Amino acid sequence: MLVKTYGSAVYGIHATTITIEVNVFPGVRFSLVGLPDNAVKESQQRIDSALREVGYKIPGKKIIINMAPADIRKEGSAYDLPLAIGILTATEQISCDKLEKFVIMGELSLDGSLVPIKGVLPMAIQAREEGFEGLILPKANAREAAVVNKLKIYGADNISEVIGFLKGDAEIKPTEVDTRAEFYAHLNKFPHDFADVKGQENVKRALEIAAAGGHNIIMIGPPGAGKTMLAKRIPGILPPLSLQEALETTKIHSVAGTLEKDSSLITQRPFRSPHHTISDVALVGGGTYPQPGEISLSHNGVLFLDELPEFKRTVLEVMRQPLEDRSITISRAKFTVDYPASTMLISSMNPCPCGYYNHPEKDCLCAPGMVQKYLSKISGPLLDRIDIHIEVVPVTFDKISDTQLSEKSEEIRARVEHARQIQEERFKEEEGMHCNAQMSSKLLRKYCQPDEAGNALLKTAMEKVGLSARAYDRILKVSRTIADLAGSENIESDHLAEAIQYRSLDRDGWGG
Structure with a gap:
């Protein structure tokens, strides 16, 4: 008896429906064919143990399973559940006439319980696009998939619940998540x-400009000056994620597999802080799979x-293209995967090596x-x-001991959001900008x-400091953001002057 069940495979951040015959x-x-890897081939042992635990078995017959498209x-092990259901139905141990309505995914434990899997959100989006009625998966992943509307999400703890549901003997209540309520509930919690x-007003100003325009920024200073403390507060002044950005971020x-158990939607902008021992593959992505x-x-x-100079040179150099293109392409012999990488680098x-x-x-x-050698890393x-x-x-004692609170992130964020609104209006006809x-x-x-005075100022700066053409572009972008924060339609000389000040490492002789 030929039976078809449906699963899903994730490539990059997109899913492809897999037909399991x-x-x-x-x-x-x-026999299991259709380019399965070792984890899929090993599923026979897990399925056999799980079915025996719930009163079924793989019968002693010739079973051929094809996973299409075969090329x-x-x-991964997430195909255990659709394979098991397909075997039970094909060997007539259970009867089900609604398999074509569901995408089924889940890893089986030896006792028949379902283990959480990765990539559930892209699977749910693809299932909805292809017109499936629902998605059956481990209960721990149900809230994550339920973010997708117009698709019924059935979360199960073990295979016996899935069998009972498909036979019509038991009911699994669909998991529902109010996506917009979930999104707005945690939007502004930092x-x-x-x-x-305390103090550091000039650095706060630079960070506000960086947040307002999405600019990359580097902070140079001795140990204990507050660089890390300042960096950790940047997400609190960035504009809140839009619902579309939240979905895109959650997909990645x-x-x-970095979403917490029973979580649904990422509602705050990510803040990632890898250690300087990280490899280039771990930073930009890659691996065998x-x-x-x-x-x-x-x-x-x-x-x-x-501690940017402590990162390996190869690690830093592989960031150059993603920072420019805001995406990363990983190529292998038989396929190519694209991941978005529109991030703000802090x-x-x-x-210097001693720090002072x-x-x-x-x-x-x-x-x-030594100072110049250290910077040249x-x-x-x-x-x-x-x-x-x-x-x-470093902050002076008078400012550290001052009990008066500084400006709140909320107030800075209001200015940043206003500047971003100006930019959204400016680029409304530019897709993805x-x-x-x-x-x-x-x-x-x-x-x-x-204007003419601004051009003269830029010419003097480029000749005196020796700026590159790319640095020239960066100054113009930063000055445009400063003008947006000031509510100015045109870039004025004082906006350019401030932007030029933020190129301290370009100065000839900086660091000795």
């Missing part, structure tokens, strides 16, 4: 606030690289030339892609034309 003949052989590689930061984390890296997991959020570093170069009170202990092309360079100096940092050269010429 089970046919039974007289004989004693179990796409099937990976653990860190700029009100806790669903594929990577490609997975998203940290730069994709921080999509629509913040990627914070603390980095910090000490000015340019310190107002402590002397630098580094040998001559970060290549010029990478620094060019960082829009804002800001020096962080939301902020000034994403502007192309063509849009720069259209929206970032300085």
